[in-house]
Amino acid sequence: MHIAEGFLPPTWAALWYAFSLPVVAYGAYKAKKRVDEDPKSKSLLVVAGAFVFVLSALKIPSVTGSSSHPTGTGIAVVLFGPVITSFLSILALLYQSLLLAHGGITTLGANTASMGIIGPFAGWLAYRAVKGRTDIKIATFIAAATADWVTYIVTSFQLALAFPSGTGFAGVMASAIKFMGIFAITQVPLAIIEGVVAALLMGYLLQVREDVVTGVTA
């Protein structure tokens, strides 16, 4: 879902940076505060960040004949919420843009907005909606799959806003449908796989760290 280097016009690149950087900075601050207040959450923060690292490195073939990768933000969303997730996501995005030429420095703001902020925020809303009414593992599945899928919808709109197929709202929508045709369907099976893997990890975390339950149900 990463928008490639140079593939967003400068104005849009700058705009998405302006949107993302304050959230990431607040996320870094919140992560530090959380670790200071509760030192036991430090290793969980590492696990949540590492999950983003693993899953965003896996390019998986999908039903549409193209490959794409999950985002891995679900665990972070459930354990720490979307703001801290934005900080963890930008680390993986930086690795990929600097070492893999996947994504880019100019599009880092936009990619952080989709994968680190808006997608996770949607996942978090979905989690809040079902939390307490269902098993934590199922809630984690829903959070992770939603965060994954919405990330790619946001990417489609980011590209559509920068590259409308015509004038005004109709032009943007026409492009959005075109980009969603590429991303949205491909991503459905991947979002489901991501949800399952996140739920498995959450199930295991609940087994070995009893204190996690109070954190995720509070």
Added chain:
Amino acid sequence: MKAIILAISVILAMLQTSLAAEWSGADEQAEKAITDINPRYEPWFSPLWEPPSGEIETFLFSLQAAIGALLIGYFLGYYRGVRHARNT
């Protein structure tokens, strides 16, 4: 474990379908779509550094996954050990 085997089988089964022309990356298809919409668009910035070959790119992707898997495995094992020590 069962779920992991199932997930891998599903992926392998999908690879057998005729849908698969080339399994190119969705990102590349998006770049193509941009050029369709606006043929005059030129990327105005290129990556500071690119992996010199596909093999090296694969290596760096694997390294990324390995770093993440190592950290997750280390801490899950640690939590398990702590719990075990407390229960004995």
